Amino acid sequence: MIAALLTGFAASPCMRVALRYCAVVLAVILFLLALRRSGERTGRLAERLETRLRTSVTGASQSSGFAHNN
Numbered sequence: 001m002i003a004a005l006l007t008g009f010a011a012s013p014c015m016r017v018a019l020r021y022c023a024v025v026l027a028v029i030l031f032l033l034a035l036r037r038s039g040e041r042t043g044r045l046a047e048r049l050e051t052r053l054r055t056s057v058t059g060a061s062q063s064s065g066f067a068h069n070n
Helices: 002-011 013-069
Strands: none
Touching: 002 013
8 A cells, every 4th residue: 555655656757856856865965974974983083093192292202201310
């Protein structure tokens, strides 16, 4: 019964065009959401790397200062 309703709904040429546009809009929205998610992930990785580099530089400068003081 549901298939018959959907077939009748999509039988009209205007409805087919509307469904096509809806499918394109949905695909674009999903693509943009995926870009946003990957951008957030990339940002977190860059922040983690920056923190790790800052920590290693600070640790290296403290250990070299310690070596010179003794």
